[in-house]
Amino acid sequence: MRYIVTADERTYEIEINQDNQILFDDEIVDIDVAVAGEGGLYSLLVNNESFEAMVEQRGDTWFVLMRGNMYEISVVDQRTQLLRARAGAVVPETGEIAIKAPMPGLVVSIPVEIGQEVVAGDNLVILESMKMENELKAPRSGTVERINVKPKESVDQGQVLVVIS
Numbered sequence: 001m002r003y004i005v006t007a008d009e010r011t012y013e014i015e016i017n018q019d020n021q022i023l024f025d026d027e028i029v030d031i032d033v034a035v036a037g038e039g040g041l042y043s044l045l046v047n048n049e050s051f052e053a054m055v056e057q058r059g060d061t062w063f064v065l066m067r068g069n070m071y072e073i074s075v076v077d078q079r080t081q082l083l084r085a086r087a088g089a090v091v092p093e094t095g096e097i098a099i100k101a102p103m104p105g106l107v108v109s110i111p112v113e114i115g116q117e118v119v120a121g122d123n124l125v126i127l128e129s130m131k132m133e134n135e136l137k138a139p140r141s142g143t144v145e146r147i148n149v150k151p152k153e154s155v156d157q158g159q160v161l162v163v164i165s
Contacts, residue, residue: 001130007073096145099136099162101155105129109151112162116144124162127155138164 002015015023022029029047036043036052044051054065062073108126112118118138125136142164149161 001077004076005073007071096163096165097139097142098160099124099138099164101127101157101159101161102134102136103127103129104157105134105155107149107151107153107155107161108133110147110149110162112144112147114144114147118142118144118164124164125149127161136161140164 002013005012005014012025013023014025017023017028020030020032022031030045031047032045034043035041040055042053042055044053051066056063060074062075064071064073105127106129108128110125111123118124119141120138122138123135124138124144127134127136144162145165146163147161148163149155149159155161
């Protein structure tokens with residue numbers, strides 16, 4: 001799974017490849033992390049260099065004290081980042097809007113019917129991906145014009161699932 005990490009207004013991509021190894025901005029990094037005590041103290045071994053860090057989570061933000069510097073860090077997985085980007089996309093006030101699969105998955109349910117009036121935020125499709133259910137919502141009010149999938153159908157990323165106008 002890829003993660004988008006923001007620290008001090010800089011953004012990094014991190015992918016956890018296997019035990020004791022990550023991909024950090026396309027560079028392989030050997031890493032070992034161990035709890036070093038109570039209260040959020042961790043011992044890190046990064047490419048054979050030793051670090052200690054105090055880590056505290058408050059809501060969606062992590063605070064890391066390391067070598068006398070405090071870092072405020074946000075971590076978002078790639079799926080969440082994609083869903084946030086879709087939610088923040090500019091939505092035209094008129095015309096058709098195609099609701100596309102943000103990732104490959106399995107259609108769990110479609111709680112709307114063709115011709116049904118929907119309002120912004122109504123669930124259009126429930127899509128399961130990576131063992132999590134994702135609710136794909138109407139970006140604005142309108143009428144369901146087409147439904148291109150059925151429950152229990154596998155879909156590809158970018159596939160048009162529902163069209164509203």
